[in-house]
Amino acid sequence: MSGSRGTHNFNGFISFEGIEGSGKSTQAKLAADYLKGKGRDVLITEEPGGTKISRKIRGILLDAGNNMDPLTELLLYNSARAQHVREIIYPALTRGIIVITDRFSDSTLAYQGYARGIDLAVIKTLDDIVAPDLKPSLTFLLDMDVEEGLRRNRAAKKEDRFELETVEFHKKVRNGYHQIAVEEPDRIKIIDASASVGDVSKKIIEILESQWL
Numbered sequence: 001m002s003g004s005r006g007t008h009n010f011n012g013f014i015s016f017e018g019i020e021g022s023g024k025s026t027q028a029k030l031a032a033d034y035l036k037g038k039g040r041d042v043l044i045t046e047e048p049g050g051t052k053i054s055r056k057i058r059g060i061l062l063d064a065g066n067n068m069d070p071l072t073e074l075l076l077y078n079s080a081r082a083q084h085v086r087e088i089i090y091p092a093l094t095r096g097i098i099v100i101t102d103r104f105s106d107s108t109l110a111y112q113g114y115a116r117g118i119d120l121a122v123i124k125t126l127d128d129i130v131a132p133d134l135k136p137s138l139t140f141l142l143d144m145d146v147e148e149g150l151r152r153n154r155a156a157k158k159e160d161r162f163e164l165e166t167v168e169f170h171k172k173v174r175n176g177y178h179q180i181a182v183e184e185p186d187r188i189k190i191i192d193a194s195a196s197v198g199d200v201s202k203k204i205i206e207i208l209e210s211q212w213l
């Protein structure tokens with residue numbers, strides 16, 4: 001897919017993806033700490049977020065009180081990303097800094113595409129406009145049972161607009177991620193996220209070492 005869309009893989013661009021409660025944020029931080037410990041220059045960021053404007057958009061997107069049209073949702077995620085890639089990601093990668101992001105374009109395909117049902121071709125076209133020449137060289141897909149992930153989030157008192165979606169919706173997200181991983185097996189590494197934090201981190205570090213260090 002990357003070739004046909006003409007995207008360029010920046011070697012130091014790593015994303016973490018997964019369903020709610022899969023532990024992406026924790027694992028992204030552990031991976032960043034590991035690479036920093038090896039003397040690498042690392043920037044850790046997240047979507048939607050990473051800039052002042054993108055964080056404001058995140059507030060609108062995740063507000064459980066907002067009844068949002070799917071097209072509005074798609075465009076807001078892309079607006080947040082447009083600012084994020086231009087203000088933070090491109091400049092850092094251009095300076096040779098490793099960028100680790102907690103979610104990126106695969107989230108849009110999984111949530112707005114496979115789960116909400118927006119045409120995947122529309123999503124990919126928008127992505128080519130918003131993040132041209134930008135695709136992670138490595139993506140960790142933290143995979144686990146949907147109900148278990150939602151339970152973890154509820155225990156952590158996380159209740160945004162997406163946590164209120166049905167289990168069916170989140171199963172579509174998970175299946176969407178699997179589909180994306182089938183299409184790009186070299187880039188996307190599926191990690192069993194039901195294991196302990198330490199074991200998941202060990203697996204991720206093994207892959208980082210084999211590809212990077």
Ligand code: TMP
Nearest residue numbers: 047048077103104107108111112162163
């Ligand atoms: P999280 O970063 O705390 O997981 O919250 C972000 C939420 O936004 C999460 O439910 C997934 C959702 N999301 C999308 O639906 N599309 C996107 O493109 C991105 C980046 C996130």
